[in-house]
Amino acid sequence: MKKQYNVLIVGAGNIGAFFDTKSSKNILTHANAFYRTEGFNLLGFVDVSENKGKRAATLWDVKYFSTLEDAFNTNEIDVVSVCVPDDYHYDILKKVSNFPIKLVFAEKPLAKNLDQASEIIRIYGEKNIRCLVNYSRRFVNEFNILRKNILEGQYGNFVCGNGYYGKGILHNGSHLIDLLRYLISEIKDFKILSHSFDFYDDDPSVSAILNFENGGNFVMQNVPCSNYTIFEMELLFQYKRIKIVDSGFKIEIYDVLDSEVFAGYKNLYKVKEYETELNKAMLNSVINIYNNLNNDEELKCTLEDGYKDMSICEKLKVEI
């Protein structure tokens, strides 16, 4: 018999509860991922909005608690998902650490600034609370394979790349930075090109050239989110060009082949295009949590990763 872990979701909003339903094909909410994974028992939601909390509770057939105390007074809770807006991550991450929990599944970004993030790391270390940070592309098989191929040198050296995002360097740019750190290497330094406050007053979207520790560079460009939402990148290696498009739902692979036009020249030609299982990232992250609790499987996005992503964002913000 599988062990059962009780789960509480704090923040009954889109990612916590409402992006999907029990019958959706895509698994996009914390609620759906826990609901579908054997070994977890979703107890309910805490939300400052009674209306949203109760709607989510009805949707997922669980309880609504108006406060954390209410939830913990009447239940043993092993896992807490933190799905409140960015501004409240620190408060809630700190508050839940006062209760006897095993693991927190934290929405990105880890916090709003590095002081807050370091304090969370210190507290969780002292209290031995595990934490998985939700930079979703790390939980997708196709991205795991890309990383393996890159690390094994199958594509040759990384040369350069570029990518697009909007809605804040911390809020969304950190997804791009996390994916680059995951696929390429740590970021050594950078040069800022421009910025715009396209959504949050305190979280500008920054365009910059990033230089990697292992060589090569990447131009990240901010595209104001009032136009549309875009999250894409393209990575050029000695022997391959990889395009990550449609938020990461699709990957295109280009090979170096003899030019079809100019004799003696080599060009890049698209040889493959495939869909990823980004729509299952949430399910895979919850499976990672189960395997971590049960068999000590390594967490795929740690507090330290969340901190490193934030530290690049914070340095970029300081210099504008």
Ligand SMILES: NC(=O)c1ccc[n+]([C@@H]2O[C@H](COP(=O)([O-])OP(=O)(O)OC[C@H]3O[C@@H](n4cnc5c(N)ncnc54)[C@H](O)[C@@H]3O)[C@@H](O)[C@H]2O)c1
């Ligand atoms: N990993 C990803 O790809 C991804 C995708 C979407 C959102 N997110 C992250 O998830 C978080 C939530 O985003 P969302 O779009 O679901 O937001 P949302 O506004 O739809 O939902 C947030 C909910 O939290 C509640 N809330 C606010 N303060 C609270 C508090 N102190 N205690 C309890 N409840 C509180 C609100 O009432 C609301 O219901 C954000 O930090 C966002 O960055 C991550």
